[in-house]
Amino acid sequence: MKSPGKIITTGIVVVFVALAVWGWLALSRQAPEGDEGPWGGVDVNVIEKYAVDAGREPREPFINTDQGDLLLFVFAFGGAVGGFAAGYYWRRLIAEKTERRRDAT
Amino acid sequence: MLNKSAHWLRNHIVLTLVPVLGLLFLCPTPAYAMHITEGILPANWAAIWYVIAIIFLVIGIWVIRKRTKEVRGLVPLLGVAGAVIFLISVFPVPVPVAGSCSHPCGTPLGAILVGPFISTVLGALALLIQALFLAHGGISTWGANIVSMALVGSFAGFGAFILFRRFNAPIFVAAFAAGLLGDWATYATTSFELASALHGTSSLWGMFGAIAVAFAPTQLPLGILEGLFTGGVVTLVYQRRPELLSRIIPKAFKPVPSTVKGGD
Numbered sequence: 500m501k502s503p504g505k506i507i508t509t510g511i512v513v514v515f516v517a518l519a520v521w522g523w524l525a526l527s528r529q530a531p532e533g534d535e536g537p538w539g540g541v542d543v544n545v546i547e548k549y550a551v552d553a554g555r556e557p558r559e560p561f562i563n564t565d566q567g568d569l570l571l572f573v574f575a576f577g578g579a580v581g582g583f584a585a586g587y588y589w590r591r592l593i594a595e596k597t598e599r600r601r602d603a604t
Numbered sequence: 605m606l607n608k609s610a611h612w613l614r615n616h617i618v619l620t621l622v623p624v625l626g627l628l629f630l631c632p633t634p635a636y637a638m639h640i641t642e643g644i645l646p647a648n649w650a651a652i653w654y655v656i657a658i659i660f661l662v663i664g665i666w667v668i669r670k671r672t673k674e675v676r677g678l679v680p681l682l683g684v685a686g687a688v689i690f691l692i693s694v695f696p697v698p699v700p701v702a703g704s705c706s707h708p709c710g711t712p713l714g715a716i717l718v719g720p721f722i723s724t725v726l727g728a729l730a731l732l733i734q735a736l737f738l739a740h741g742g743i744s745t746w747g748a749n750i751v752s753m754a755l756v757g758s759f760a761g762f763g764a765f766i767l768f769r770r771f772n773a774p775i776f777v778a779a780f781a782a783g784l785l786g787d788w789a790t791y792a793t794t795s796f797e798l799a800s801a802l803h804g805t806s807s808l809w810g811m812f813g814a815i816a817v818a819f820a821p822t823q824l825p826l827g828i829l830e831g832l833f834t835g836g837v838v839t840l841v842y843q844r845r846p847e848l849l850s851r852i853i854p855k856a857f858k859p860v861p862s863t864v865k866g867g868d
Contacts (some may be wrong), residue, residue: 502772505772508777509667509777510818512773512777519824520791522701523701526817526820530744530821537704539703539705541705541706541818541822544818546639546641549818553803553804554642555643555646557742558742560735560740560742565739569849571654573737579688584687585684585687588684589684592681592684602785
């Protein structure tokens with residue numbers, strides 16, 4: 500890594516990371532805990548908390564899939580289909596081209 | 605005939621439906637995100653964010669139509685970017701010490717792969733599907749969520765990547781910075797959107813600071829995670845298919861002096 504640009508930019512990123520770790524540890528005690536308790540999402544613990552404090556209650560979604568095990572089903576099914584989609588296109592993008600190149604040579 | 609039908613199915617139905625279904629159904633719970641929930645923003649503020657979002661969406665759709673005609677092989681790249689943006693933007697990550705969960709955005713990576721305007725459209729589609737079917741975000745807050753995650757995440761990440769590459773940063777470092785800064789910019793924008801709509805008679809910037817600080821313990825480390833992921837994927841794509849990235853953002857991939865054989 501002889502280029503000064505590489506050294507400077509890498510140094511900047513290292514400073515960012517160091518500041519982020521420091522901020523994470525320093526501010527963790529102040530992390531708000533919402534109705535969900537530990538490991539709650541920030542949209543409930545932060546966004547909805549400030550909204551409710553300001554008098555804006557969240558509404559139910561138009562199509563509420565958060566009922567019983569419906570969301571669990573959606574998540575499991577979506578994980579399978581989403582993973583397939585990402586893998587399928589990744590293969591088209593990377594693996595097939597590489598194979599073609601190898602065959603050509 | 606059978607072969608022809610199979611070919612048509614593969615190219616037209618599967619290629620369209622698979623990513624759409626993937627985007628549609630991949631959601632863990634409605635409670636792990638930066639998404640502003642349905643009904644939180646007053647109508648006037650929701651409308652303002654909608655107007656900003658629509659302007660960029662129109663440009664983005666125009667860019668997609670233009671690019672797909674010009675660049676062969678863009679469709680698989682769009683598929684990967686779209687699926688990744690959706691996967692990441694609903695993937696809850698528990699953050700130790702802070703004791704809460706949140707998710708990265710994926711749009712900085714999308715912006716590097718396909719450009720910021722197209723990434724904005726892909727992010728908007730992911731957010732729409734989440735809002736409609738997954739109790740994640742909302743229709744009234746769709747514009748605000750597009751602006752924070754899809755638009756600002758894409759442009760901040762893309763800008764950081766270009767800037768770092770201009771200073772000869774290695775691919776991984778530039779992409780890491782893009783992921784890190786794109787993620788933080790998204791949550792800063794969400795803080796501003798909430799503060800601007802909800803501050804009432806109190807100070808706008810006071811409330812902005814309070815919300816940003818509340819996000820910080822969760823989002824600062826997640827920015828690092830998003831940086832690592834973005835850096836890893838961009839480096840991998842660059843090593844395997846460098847021409848894909850050089851076509852999208854040629855200036856960022858000018859040859860730079862490197863001590864490593866084979867590039868960065």
